[in-house]
Amino acid sequence: MSRLVLIDGSSYLYRAFHALPPLSNAEGEPTGALFGVVNMLRQTLKEKPDCAAFVMDASGPTFRDELYPEYKAQRPPMPDDLRAQVEPMLEIVEALGFPILRVSGVEADDVIGTLALQGVDDGLAVTVSTSDKDFAQLVRPGIELVNTMTGTVTDREAVIAKYAVPPERIVDLLALMGDTVDNVPGVDKCGPKTAAKWLNEYGSLEGVIENAASIKGKVGDNLRAALDRLPLNKQLVTIKTDVELDLGCPQLKLRERDVEALRVLYTRYGFNAALRDLDGQAPAANGAAAKPPSGRSSTPAPAEAPDAALAEKGEYECILDEAALTAWVARLEQAELIAFDTETDALDAMQANLVGLSFAVEPGEAAYVPLGHEYPGAPAQLDREWVLEALRPVLTDADKPKLGQHGKYDLHVMRRHGVDIAGYAEDTMLESYVLNSTASRHDMDSLALRHLGYDTIKFSDVAGKGARQISFAQVALEEATPYAAEDADVTLRLHRVFAPKLAADAGLQKVYREIEMPLVPVLARIEATGVLVDAAELRRQSGVLGKRMHEVQQQAYELAGRSFNLDSPKQLQAILFDELGLKAVVKTPKGAPSTNEEALEAIAEDHALPRLILEYRGLAKLRSTYTEKLPEMINPATGRVHTSYHQAVAATGRLSSSDPNLQNIPIRSEDGRRIRQAFVAPPGRVVMACDYSQIELRIMAHLSGDAGLIAAFEAGLDIHRATAAEVFGASLEEVTGDQRRAAKAINFGLIYGMSAFGLARQLGIGRGEAQDYIATYFNRYPGVREFMDRTREQARERGYVETVFGRRLYLNDINARNQALRAGAERAAINAPMQGTAADIIKRAMLSVDAWLAEHRDRADMIMQVHDELVFEAEAGFVDTLREAVEARMQAAGELRVPLLVETGVGANWDEAH
Template identity: 75%
Template sequence: MSRLVLIDGSSYLYRAFHALPPLTSPDGSPTGALFGIVNMLRATLKEHPDYTAFVVDAPGPTFRDAMYPQYKAQRPPMPDDLRAQVEPMMKIVEALGFPILRVGGVEADDVIGTLALQAHAEGIPVTISTGDKDFAQLVRPGITLTNTMTGSVYDEAKVVEKFGVRPDQIVDYLSLMGDTVDNVPGVDKCGPKTAAKWLAEYGTLDAVIAHADQVGGKIGENLRAALPRLPLSRDLVTIKTDVPLELVPRQLVLRGRDIEALRELFTRYGFHAALRELDGGTSTTAAPAGKAKAYFPTAPSAATELPDAALSAPGEYETILTTEQLAAWVQITRGAALLSFDTETDSLDPMQAKLVGISLCVEPGRAAYLPLGHDFPGAPAQLPMAAALDALRPVLEDPATPKVGQHGKYDLHILRRHGIDVRGYAEDTMLESFVWNAGIQRHDMDSLATKYLGYSTIKYEEVAGKGAKQIKFSQVALDDATRYAAEDADITLRLHRVLSAKLAGTPSLQKVYREIEMPLVPVLERMEATGVLIDADELRRQSKDLSQRMLAAQQRATELAGRTFNLDSPKQIGALLFDELQLPALVKTPTGAPSTNEEALEAIADQHELPRLILDYRGLAKLRSTYTDKLPEMVNPGTGRVHTSYHQAGAATGRLSSNDPNLQNIPIRTEDGRRIRKAFVAPPGRKIVACDYSQIELRIMAHLSEDPNLLKAFSGGQDVHRATAAEVFGAKLEDVSSDQRRAAKAINFGLMYGMSAFGLARQLGIGRGEAQDYIALYFSRYPGVRDFMERVRQQAREDGYVETVFGRRLYLAEIHSKNQGQRAGAERAAINAPMQGTAADIIKRAMVAIDEWIVPHGDRALMLMQVHDELVFEVNADFVDTLLVEVKARMESAAQLRVPLIVDAGVGENWDEAH
């Protein structure tokens, strides 16, 4: 199981300094604390954590200083010998590959506490590496403390043994004692035994306060004297667990070690054991043999996967500034077995970015950068862009010269807009990684280089700066630009060599990559470049209507509350609903506070008018801000259209996602959501055509389960929900009521998504027992579905993954989790993923086939959008009938299932009419 180790760097630095003798390096620099830190980090690495972070205090005051100006005020300044070791410590931590976290306004404890509870909520076991007793308040099942300097490990039982109180009493325990180190006031003369005794007797600090008059003697007087300050003490010692962070636990992965930097640092400070370990080739980041196979034998390793040294060595890069150099590189690329290329631009928007340069590579370790648009003061003369592109065009447009890129769809856009139609785009390392293991979170080049090459790439911020001071790439000096850009092409080629070998070893995945994902790249590029026409006036009318209804909702909410409050403030909503109106808080946040999210408000919407009103208001606000206000602003000034971006490596099931705008999330179940589609229009003389697979996932369920009754319903062209209702309720088809069909539809779709009896009961508004009876009846009539579900669960347990009809895999890391909730979630995913993934594969195959037919027809018909199981086209009015026949034929033949694939189609002036 995955594990997160959070290292309390600030605590260890001080403790190592005071615990170890005053060691010095060969040049006399103090190294005692540094030595302790290095050994602690080496010990941590040998345990092979899946996720980890080194957390230190940020400079400057924190919220506790504002709360209590005397907080830590008595602490002496950091000793000079210790201060001298801080910078070397950070360099070593960085070179070892640990993520380093430093957040202003809070302490390291609060960052650790936040991450620990976030990970705990996801079922990730957490180890907090620290010597600080305050962290005992976080201990619970799944969160333990360890002190690598003493070897001690604290779970719940050990906390009780050590302190005499439970972990949930630690805050009260510390509040009573106070903390002389941090200058937190407590009860005078109250030590550990007294604090533990009071809490054993009364249970909580609040109860101790309530019974203070019953405590006798001098200590009782001290307690009563301390009563006014005890709430403050409790606030000061409570670790904050809701710090806003830029990273989530699963992003805290080790980077590849900087071997040369470590060798230099270990040598300088005389750390001979660490140096021997480094030079002896012992890997401190790779997993031990078999570790990654503990629960899913055939799953790709979650640890760093290092290839041979040749693919991890630094490269030699050249800047192309002369016609002769460019001619030489054109000659090198002609007839290359594989050409890796990458573009550098001044924007992330592929439809508006200007080309700044191109990098080329045909063998690992040797690459070149051709600058074309660097315009900083004093920039060297560069080859004219038009002439340089003309020189490269024969190679880039030659289908016989295969090309590889990393997320190359962007580069295809850039070069197309600059007059080059790239042909022969044959490989993409992002897609190779995605097909090989869709379960990992990141498929960007930097992450893949660390994972598969053990190589730390130059980051964009290193050459262009960051934040408000970040410059455009056109302003980057050519030496820095060459190192950065040429490395991109070089590393892409190296990654391809590693990833292609992995795919070659699994023919089913190789087939998904070759026959589905790679052919789709140019299809998506064409769709994105085409864009869709938007009726901005229609959207403005909708925005006005939504605003008026939002205002009406605010006025009604004010009437119901009896006062004004901000409908956009979760804090004010929570106070109103749960404190004033005393509605039950049925859903909690990870920190235990009442939640006001959609699920929470839905749960109490039947108890008061306000929760439903707030949900309606939020729905209107989201439609306005996300679509009716924003879409007109997204019209490209050069094309007059809106251009979305499709992502192939987004959803693990293979589903396409899109952004700017996100077309997949336009609501279709509400009238307001459907109205937005009216603004997606066809120009004069053309029509919008929408073609949608009918109940495709249910058809895939019929195919996979081979259930006779389900196959019969689809093969006979019946209304499958009515047929299911007839089976479940024992009625004739013609006698099925609308309520029975609605219940059957909820069961049909709900079971594919792992819906429980509780979920079905809530959706249908019936009792849980009745819902359970419905499910039992369903399985009695469709036993093949029940058997299929059990087969899939068993396959997932044995293999660690499930597959689509076409061989795409979804790995299920939590299928053997000891946490019942996580395990149940993995089992639900195991059942649903083959349906969702197969549906994704089918529509992708259809898109490739349709694109092959449609392109020769030029502008007579254009494929505009893919949204879930639907394809949308813009077509000449006189070509609509032809398109309907050809598109439906290709969509319905995209897979050969045991039941027919059916496509519904519509035609209109806008998307709503066509849907």
């Protein structure tokens, strides 16, 4: 049967524009949307349709505008970057041989609808290539929809599954729901579920209208209020299928490609994969590189637009017998790199059960080995232990490199199931993070869309959402296989994109190879070891905190003159600003007085109540986040708490942690330190904490080369006292406590970009006095000012700053016209090299210490990393040896112009070790 493909050009142009990154060619012309459409067209041509049409809206009003003048009235104008790509797109469409249709007075949807029905009448198989839900109304025998970007095909069953109504009721569904994009107002609060429910109950829109009086509740009132406009809605959302066209399949035959025109266009826009596909010739050099559009120069350019081959859907195998697995094991043994992924029944790697494994060794080819799918009718699956034993030689061979996406999770899962993965050599999450920590999120779905133009299958697509979400073990293999195998396949494809970019930059390659990748197994060991927590002590503290919260609450009632809900922003607004008459310093985005922490701090000097509320919130946060939650997080199998460390979150390279977040346990407050008392060592062991002393100030001395700072550190002076002596013109012995406090605020404030206003507020002094302090500081330490000026200038020129070890932080707003955005980027430019270098140093220290611990794991373990601190659990008799080894390695982790100092404490718990 001959096939007619009708392409909804507008739909794909907008979809590609919003889905793909803001690419541009070497001349700065935007190409992201153009790239997406070209890939879709190339994919369509590979399927060799007999006839095709690329349909676009014509300019000018349509019959719908006459029916309803407000139709599409709220639609924003086309973005300039997108408008610039329309004509180039049409040139390429024409050169590829597609007929282009634009018919005045109707929309592209109507042209497509008319041609689709004509095609069916002529005995053709019709495919409408679109992502627009409105076209579901056209689906019938002979007409199907395909979303070329995702590969999704929609037939009658798919329409019913997605919308809960058949194709012939889609128009009624849309009339009830309305369409905000086209400014068609539906029934207020009537979403797709409510509309489908009514249509299934009453048969049609007309049936719903006839029975409107019997529909109860607020939504029934809304329906009755909308009755008059529903017939018009139906006219507006119905695709016209009788447009007068002198066209049929004979007029829609594809023409021969204009190869020379395509070569010029592909070269101009940097579509290298399309050039290679065109005639096998290498692309011209002047069109090879794509770069960010103007104004975005701080984002590194991709080597070229994503390769279309990497954006195509793959072919995936479900392995259910021993012969198939044996064949794949042979492929794995011969592979240069093995991409692998695990599927489990839980997010907690320390408790999740293995449900299946996926592998890929070539882009577009992957396999899924189901091991634990349990649902009615599930096919027999290979024995898990047999599979793991068959895979063990490959997976535990350090000479066979493995690749993953956030593979630390998979290492945990496999270790808990008896297989210690060796040779974990590549991780696409970390590749992306090292290349540009701020360019995008680093999860696989985001990376695939940004770098491959590939829309992945989401977990919710196969397992559902919310309360109805099922475990992956309950997902049918027909859906589980493409989802799971795609993970390994896309990971391999992403690596093919990232690896050359890292290889092209020696500094970034070094950060990736010598810091981030080796750290993965180290963090995995720390997480697996966990930390012992005294649940009884936490419960006792929880009771104390609860009692104190009640006492603060009563004090707040007395100050306010009545009881109120301290957790209610609305009631706090009434008490503070209406009844007590305090002046609102901070406002919400809507202009109302704010009651957030900043707002309460700003008025805490004017009345005692804001300070009490802040105290109450602090106690409540400690109780809910730690004393109540930590006991619930104790792993029943190990009796310990196992945090998760994240390498690809903080832009500066700092590690973060979650479940629990160890980085946020307060250390300056007595209550925070008390929580640390619950982190204990088992009998016969102690806790040892090793903390870098003032590491960021030492890095400032190194980077600035300031002689005064360097001399103070080399002499082992108290840097805050030394700074106070310089700023206040006193001897070290004469410096007062208040002067040292002021100097400390200046030292750390400058690192974080604090202004004279901020310093004045922190010290409780006038702004002029604070400005004098800062000016005096810079006079005494001129190298610091020179470093800050130099760093800002370099950041403006290059768009990024670097750490001592070559880690890069891109600053997208460093040249922004908006002063606030630019100032924020300048503060980050000063701070990031220090925070990032500190992060690199402690990571290097962890690698060195972990290597030394390899021979002593029976006597000591590294159990936590928090800010600039490493925490250990060790035999009491081994502490002296451990201290000497750890301090030496931490101090040697960074070669600075000033010595690194490590302070060590030992105790029965974490607090005592400080």
